[in-house]
Amino acid sequence: MTNTNQLLADSPLSELDPRFGTYLKKTKAAHASHMLGNGVTDYAYKSDLELRKKLDSIPGAYDTIRKITSTYVAQEIQKANLTDVAVGPDQFPEIYALGCDCAKRLGIAVPNIYVRHSEEMNAMTFACDDLEPIIIIYSKMVKRMTLGELKCVIGHECGHIHNYHGVYNTLSTYLLIGGLYAAAGVAGTLLAQLQGLITYGMDMTLKMWSRAAEVTADRAALICCDNLEDAYNVNKKLLYGGNEFEDKITTDLNIETLREQLQMSMDNPTGLLELYMDHPLSIKRIIAEMEFAQCDVFYKWRPDLKKPGATVYSKKVADERCKKYIDVVRKKEKNNGKNSIIPKN
DSSP states (O other): OOOHHHHHHHSTTTTOOOOHHHHHHHHHHHHHTTBOSTTOBTTSOHHHHHHHHHHHTSTTHHHHHHHHHHHHHHHHHHHHHHHSEEOBTTBSHHHHHHHHHHHHHHTOOOOEEEEEOOSSOOEEEEOSSSSSOEEEEEHHHHHHSOHHHHHHHHHHHHHHHHTTHHHHHHHHHHHHHHHHHHHHHOSSHHHHHHHHHHHHHHHHHHHHHHHHHHHHHHHHHHHHOSOHHHHHHHHHHHHHOOOSOTTTSOOOOOHHHHHHHHHHHHTSGGGGGGGGOSSOOHHHHHHHHHHHTTBHHHHHHOGGGOOTTOOOBOHHHHHHHHHHHHSSSOOOOEETTEEOOSOOO
């Protein structure tokens, strides 16, 4: 008769440690390898980090605003319980599973997810940390997105949570409101105009940070996705609204045609209208995602998605390539007589 102990010793599972404490330790170590210290993720877009550092330089501001944000988040959860549908194992279980998977992938707590009735294509996050975050998905997104695309939407919102964008967003709002009150209280027309210009400049800077933060969150969506095309399709659908009847018209938007359309708008002053937007143009977001899909940090997270022979850039190069077209005001680079914002592979 074969010795049972010998069989166990010969098993490939013999070296595995089944204790939960060991699993937890390994999981924390794996997620810690993606953090650069002080809550900074390795995938965060450089421009996002640079502008966050400027906000961090205000003494005591971050800790104070974080406490204020925590109260605000608690209020939003109570509001959502009154008017929205809470997602869970017994209610929208497929969406709940997507949220659990994204949270596990990034190493954050599973967010509270709600579906809100709305004809707007949108989703939002309220969070001061990753312990009790809330994600609200508008019902039109649920109707117009596939499950793979919804996973990218949730992954994007989890990216905001992972990078503590909620606190910085609240801080930005308070800074802007403070500037507006200061402008209103300045004595004298000239001084008031000067204060107004300062506030206007602050508003433009904060919107620039917001656009950069969206690039970071889109990278989180890529890290969480099952298919890169799902991430690109989310921003495509944000362009035209999606379609409930995919068999009636062709909705597979052509990226190269969209690039040309973008180039035309950027070749004239109307492109500066983006300065007033807190999100980058959707086509820019798609191109930025494509750049990150060739970044070594992305494959550090998702080695399973790397294709044989794929071109891989360093994080520094990927950020520089993104900056060429994410920035609204940029240096001119001649390309056959035109100022091209599209970096070439």
